[in-house]
Amino acid sequence: MSTTPYDDPETPEPLEALLGDPEDRDNPFSFDAFLAADDRGDLLQAGERALDAYGLGSEFVPVRLGGRLDRADRLARVLRPLFRRDGSLALGHGASNLVGSVNVWSQGSPEQQRWLADVLLRNGRVAAAYTDMSTGNDVAHTAFRGELRAGQLVLSGRKEIINNLARAEAVTVLARTSDAPGSRSHSMVLVDMAAAPREKLRFLPRYRTSGVRGMYLGGLEFLDCPLPASALTGTAGQAMETILRAFQVTRAVLPAAAVGMADQQLRTVTDFAVHRRLYGRAVAELPHARSVLVGAFLDLLIADCFATSVCRALHLLPGQTSVYAAAVKYLVPRLFHESGQALSVVLGARAFLREGPHAIFQKHARDLPVASLVHAGGTVCQATIIPQLPRLARTGWLGGEAAPAAVFDLSSALPELDFDRLGITAGRHDPLMGTLTEAAARLRGEPVLGALCKRLTDELTALREACGELAPRDRTPLAGPVSFEIAERYAVLLAAACCLGVWLHDPDRSGAFLREPAWLAGALSRLTDRLGRPPVAGADAGEAAVFAELMRRYEDRRGFDLTGRRLV
Structure with a gap:
């Protein structure tokens, strides 16, 4: 451990x-x-x-x-x-x-x-050559092909956008190795760039982007490039299974890491709002600005609860995280984008300045959308979720066992990350939904938190019914808009479950503020609002306490995330 x-x-x-x-x-x-x-x-x-x-x-x-x-x-x-x-x-x-x-x-x-x-x-x-310019994150339509010839693996084809390619010693490549239909037609290849014959490689020009401008996005063409057969990663035809397993880690870790970017955007605008004066008082004292700052703080806490809990679930619930990690990768970037848009209104014209004390805001505003698309965009993540929902709705919701407390208790030890235990699909159980229903039962009768949980469990019931009514095609990645909306609503419920789990099961390490109900009521209220559920009376009563904590952390130079660790 x-x-x-x-x-x-x-x-x-x-x-x-x-x-x-x-x-x-x-x-x-x-x-x-x-x-x-x-x-x-x-x-x-x-x-x-x-x-x-x-x-x-x-x-x-x-x-x-x-x-x-x-x-x-x-x-x-x-x-x-x-x-x-x-x-x-x-x-x-x-x-x-x-x-x-x-x-x-x-x-x-x-x-x-x-x-x-x-x-x-x-x-x-290390560089990863998975996506194509024309097909984006639809990795099954990769332009690279691999063929075994005389004991060698011969690669051909081209990709235009590979991050870090020009500087990489190793490149992991997804290549089609069979013309047969189905999921067994692709293989992973590990390329030692120093050993690959240079005359069989053609490097394509660098692509420039509006965000993360420093990234070296270049292209590569394999010209019937011979590699040793040992370059094959795993067995031939196993790539899609490998991707479904291993990418759970990146889908959870990268949004959790991007909390740092959202934290700095909030910090920049908070600094502006504290020092800028309008109408005889600080901008931070104006009701609209204060509401935006509080909302961004709550969104950051929601994102951290969700992403960090799923990172921990990779260790403790590896059989269920295929759907959880996809939901994190879908929802967390959306939360950051929307809160960034709201914060830009408070910052005003300074949100576009490329120099001065607030210039980092516009850089992060440009970087976040590009960073969100790295490796897996939102639609791909929804397409991962949709086929799994009908079975989860039948067998894993409304009465399933809750996730263990250690998923949410940041102080508890974890077993080492074991890639072999990660499941390709979530199976029949949904422990995070079990946490939601368990929390709702514990909080029944509480005037605010109990009512918010009732809104969430009502949504879960409605979602279960909607999943049961889906046509066969709408249970596949080729589904229509209704299925994608269901996947989005499911992700919101997962985020709510993680907020409840952290509040209930991490009482000692997160500080006095996160033990109080004010932030949880605010977070759940924002999530139920995303679901279109009616507001709960008194849910915003803790806004002053949340704002006070935001100011305390700002003045004390602490992170706005779950742990509130000191910054330099």
Whole structure:
């Protein structure tokens, strides 16, 4: 069992301390430095050197292979200081290595795993070649093809957008290896770029993006490139199964890490609202501005409850997380986008400035949408959820067993992350919905929280009925709009369940504020509002307490997330 990373809330996270105060203009890792690199369309080289000195690559290598990857929630927290400062560095130096390596940890041979671990442990880069320009996240339509010829695996085809390609020592490739229909026609390939014959590779021009401008998005064409047969990862035809298993980790970890970016957006606007005066008082004292700040704070807490709980569920409920991780990857970016839009109204014209004390806001506003699409967009995640809902509705809702308390108790130890235990589908059980119904039973009779839980369980009942009425086609990834709406509503209910779980089961490590009902009532009220349910009287009575906590953390330089850990 691994130890908790939350043992000292008074000490900044290691990378937070290493990178220093981003608002200090003399700091080589300041916001100004990252903004200047962004304007150049480059990664901050000083930042890359600092991360190499820290040994960031080892964070993506399992402990059994000499690295530090033991728990998903810890990895997300390690990456948050990077997302707080620069999406390009977080994705280019962090997420790319994670996305490119998880399939190898899941299904690679011992030799492949040792080789890739060595690449990352010496700060080498890994790229992932899964998506295509024309088909996006529909990885089944990959343009790469692989063919076994005379004991070799020969790759052909091209992709235009591969992050970190030009700097990668290793590239994980998804290739079609059979013309037969179905899910057994694709294979994963691990390419050693130094060993691949250079004349059989053609590097395509770099693509520029409006957000995360420092990312090196380039293309690659394999020209009947011969590779050893041992480059095959797992067995031929196993790729789709491998992806469904391993990508649960990235779908949970990356949104949880992006909390750092949303935190900084809220911090920037809070700073503006505290110091800017209108009508004889601070903007933060104006009712609309205060309501927006409180809403963004609550959305951040909702996102952290959801994403962190699912990261922990990867260890404790690995048979159910295929649907949970997809729901996190769908909903959390939407929460951040919407709260960012609302915050931009408070910031006004300054939301578009590319220099000055609030310039990081516009950078994060550009980076977040691109970061959200990295590896899996929202529609793909909904398409993962939809086929699983009818069976869950029949067998796993309204009476199922609740998730164990350790899913929500941030102080409890976790077993090491085991990729082999991750299920391809969620099966017949839905422990998070069990948590929702259990919490509703415990809070029955409470005037506010009980009424909010009743709204949520009523929605769950309606959702169950809607799933039962779906036509056969609407139970597949080719479903119509009704199924996608059901998937969205299901994700909202999961987020509510996680908020309730954290409030009920993490009483000691989150501070006095999160033990009080004010934030929970506000969070559940925002979620029931997303579902179109009528408001509950008194649900907004705790807004003053939530705003006071926001101000306390702002003044004390603490994170706005669940742990409220001290920043530099």
